[in-house]
Amino acid sequence: MRTACLAILCVLAGCAGGAPVAQTPGLDIARAALASGSPDIALRITQERLVTAPDDVSALLLQGEADTLLGDRLAAEAAFRRVLILRPGSVDARMGLGRLELVDGPTQAELLFLEVLAERPRDPVALNDLGIAQDLQGHHSQAQTSYRKALGISPNMQAPLVNLALSLALTGQAAEARSLLAPLARSGSASPRLQTDFNLVSQMAGQPPPADGLLAPSAPHPPPFIPATEAPVPLTSGEPAAAPDTAR
Numbered sequence: 001m002r003t004a005c006l007a008i009l010c011v012l013a014g015c016a017g018g019a020p021v022a023q024t025p026g027l028d029i030a031r032a033a034l035a036s037g038s039p040d041i042a043l044r045i046t047q048e049r050l051v052t053a054p055d056d057v058s059a060l061l062l063q064g065e066a067d068t069l070l071g072d073r074l075a076a077e078a079a080f081r082r083v084l085i086l087r088p089g090s091v092d093a094r095m096g097l098g099r100l101e102l103v104d105g106p107t108q109a110e111l112l113f114l115e116v117l118a119e120r121p122r123d124p125v126a127l128n129d130l131g132i133a134q135d136l137q138g139h140h141s142q143a144q145t146s147y148r149k150a151l152g153i154s155p156n157m158q159a160p161l162v163n164l165a166l167s168l169a170l171t172g173q174a175a176e177a178r179s180l181l182a183p184l185a186r187s188g189s190a191s192p193r194l195q196t197d198f199n200l201v202s203q204m205a206g207q208p209p210p211a212d213g214l215l216a217p218s219a220p221h222p223p224p225f226i227p228a229t230e231a232p233v234p235l236t237s238g239e240p241a242a243a244p245d246t247a248r
Contacts, residue, residue, distance in 0.1 A: 039069035174205035
């Protein structure tokens, strides 16, 4: 990530051995900034673009993504709603709004994700997010169906697999949940959060994690359900907006 960020900064500063380039960086640089975990850079680029092109749908969607990652919910919502005024059929704007609603309004989030899936029924990211909204409402059986559908379309997608395991654990199926997470947790590339999830599910299944430290949690155990959203990169779209996919 550090290398990617430095590359982005070089482009912004015009690293060519001469004076900085005055030209506003393109939206592809904003997408790269989001993908490398630098939403502040992405926001700066989109704001500059929107000064001269306030109705640029691609820039507005990227701005909404960047504001979401920076925790500015009001600004993100304004950007996504502006897109819906300019392009009422935008599924990416609905995805963005749905993610904003997940914590405080999972019922509304579910409706927004269903609207997306009416347009893109085989979108695994939307199916995963739909499952999160359903789980947060206590509709675990429906959520598990959504996660399984996402995995049926994209078997290597990690977020719905982890969310399925957590949802199963909540409904008394911790042993099955543990068997789903074990290969990922022992892969050698497991994130601290995945290790924590595996430890939690193992304890719920009555099987404490190994004592060798391999899977020791790096933070306190999370609440019974914490959605495994995909990595903060732009949303998949047929529109000229953000670049595809999200992965835990």
